[in-house]
Amino acid sequence: MALIVFRGGFRTNHLLLRRTFLFSARRDSSLLCTIQQHHQRSRYNVRAESLQATESKTSSKSIQMATKELVEKKTRGYEAIIGIETHVQLSTITKAFCSCPYTYGSQPNTTICPICMGLPGTLPVLNSKVVEFAVRLGLALNCELSVASKFDRKQYFYPDLPKGYQISQFDIPIARKGYVDVDLPVEFGGGHRRFGITRVHMEEDAGKLLHSESESYSQVDLNRAGVPLLEIVSEPDMRSGIEAAEYAAELQRLVRYLGVSNGNMQEGSLRCDVNVSVRPIGQLEFGTKVEIKNMNSFSAMNRAIDYEISRQIQLHNKGQVDQIVQETRLWDEGTQKTFTMRKKEGLADYRYFPEPDLPEVVLTKDFIDQIRQSLPELPEEKRRRYENLGLSMQDVLFLANDSSVADFFDATLENGADVKLAANWIMGDIAAYMKNEKLSINELKLTPQELSELIASIKNGTISGKIGKEILTELISKGGTVKQLIEEKDLVQIVDPAAIEALVDKVIAANPKQLQQYRAGKTKLQGFFAGQVMKESKGKANPVLLNKILAEKLNCPS
Template structure:
């Protein structure tokens, strides 16, 4: 708990909401999918952070009273199409270099790019999900520069007419960061790169803090995973965020000099790099050295927890864009767009609102809606008629803990939503008690099977017959006459001892309420 508090302190060192310093009551293991599942808030649990000193955070707070940061993010999402964007070569992360190449992606003389239609479909999905206006006719352009990984000396990109533009993204900030709903503008979605297909999503400069930026990125990750267009994995580089950040005095209209930060490999590094950079720039402002903020690209160094100059921009690079003559324009029909629109799954934002309306609190909502597979499991469970809150508790509690320990995703566990529904019903209906329920759950997640089958097989039906319980109570009291004497002599704490003995005798099957009622009666009755 203490550790969490310190982590919270550091990563939120200049949060505006004092409530963030209240540590989370329940430290849950949010990482539902160990390789995939982090979002900004969850990741912090895994990151070793040093606590900053009190004086430092006070300094930040002081600085931020006078300055405001303006943050925009360029996100590059690698689409998980089976083949590359402009040829039929398969794309696999981690494949040996040059094992999946053809004349087209090698840029051999005479080879021509042909657009993979899945790429357009993915872009349209993302565009729609981000509430963008789609361009019915867009085109590709060549962006030219020499680089060893660029076989043709140009990159096929979209320059002046992106496939989608003018949208927004809804974000629910995590409870521990003060909560709240934000809406961030999305300037454009474009098809950004040849070879391995890359979608570029450019935000409006709408964000003001590291947390907002990290949550924006996390929501994008959720979105592309919900849509199934990318695995959104930051470590593999499937989702990359370049952050543009400037600082200006409160009340100033025009933007300060903007700095770009790269090498952000996790949501927490997005958040921390921004917070670091805000402080750096704000301090320069406050020391009258704002002219030392120059337009440049800075790298976030995870080890040092600092940003460093990578390259200064000496004038704008001239990429000599011109329309790609090898590819016809991208023309979308209204019909095509509406077919795609109809095929979109329930998106994170809609899902969260639905869960909220079911009466779940925001922490539960954020957890359940974070991973589309967890959400699907939850939805399937409540479709069996299970109690919403109970279903949420089981999933977020014991099931999440199990998955976290075993490093499994919800698709890997043997428990089905039907059986979880059955389990909840069995407890509610009194067939088994909660303790037995837990035992069964671990059987179910690890080995599978049915609740009914396990109850029968292990003879776990709750003993709810008062006369049967009475018999056992009598037996236990008789066998422990010494303790009974002590109890009656005033050592009433021994009630727990007797209850334990009885549970042991019934192998945990006794109805706890009934047991306690009968036990108390017997203990307190005159001999």
């Protein structure tokens, strides 16, 4: 018997890999755990990639809330059932079954060989990284792993699939029965959800087809043919567009944290096919499901699903349920609507059978344990940890969204920085700079040490908050250390009352006219004097001391 054994050792039938136990009624309780109440809705959507709101900052929040209310009103009496199939393209160097390197955006038909072109007489050889990545993701999704799984051939006939079949996994996927925990964005009302994972299986991608509008032919680029994918099938546990979008966003976070994929939706490294059906509340059987494709952002997913739900409910309300048919619909960003791509006539018969050219994939306990030990802290664990540090959910979601931001934050804390101050600096000035310059946090010249140094310098009064902001800009763009910048630019805050008094005297003496007006009752002029003193001190005067001394001087003429 031919087997691929992943690092010798004993075999058990199935390993239970759940961290916590499932509730008996997981399927019926998609709303569970704590539904957190969030009152701070003041800040707009700061989750850069989680929900790519394209609208302007201020309007987007109100639109989101309005949409949410509208959806709630419209869905009255009905319940939407949503399940998602996600394809994740793995960031291996080579393809799944041949040594062709794959890079997105290469010249068409350059990274090809007889194996991925499906030429006769060639044999596939499995890339070991694919199995490793599948196990990583399977463990991260709290799945049971199949100690022995196999590949199958899925037959379909289309020019993007040169062999005439796709190598996939049918009845024994490498992982199944898992779950994923998500926290809904605060601006959508927040809340914690757990969604079931039905299965994760390994398969190969197909090539790319380009259809021209006018010509009588189509063009094929086989670069992508044979690139490894993991397909993640969810349980039908989602009930709204935002839940579905957040599920997908969590998968993106996971694959990025795990380093198994870049999770880029625009490049097609993360593709979601969403199944949506609607039924009257109380009805046990599911309604007719409709598949939606072609959503290339999480916010598009959210909108497409909510549109589809209301379309189906409208048909229910009009007594036209028979017009909901099993079909694939595409999301059109321009009109913000879904439209029919194709009706499904009967079920496709893929005539699956075991792939005779590939051996079984056998996982040993050692191999699984090794991978489990190498797993990083996952987004859900990070969020719970940050929550326990006392951060608000808004902060928690922002910081845990991107593992490099989270790492930066953690490193800043390790250097002794105050939790809330570190979070504020990262989410404020640093995030704004990253967004403007389109840089990732690792590309900044600022180091976590210097950020914690900066925070400490403000906290102990060495520099003012205002000077801190200036130094930060310098640190981000040019690098250097806080100490060196403070010394070089002579930025140490002036806290010596005598020095401040001298500055105040100088400014008062230079502005006799304003002094006269002030003493004649125009007390608003204190602001003018304060500004002049601050200017004179080059921004270094301690503002509290300054105002205190200034008030004394202005009010009691010596």
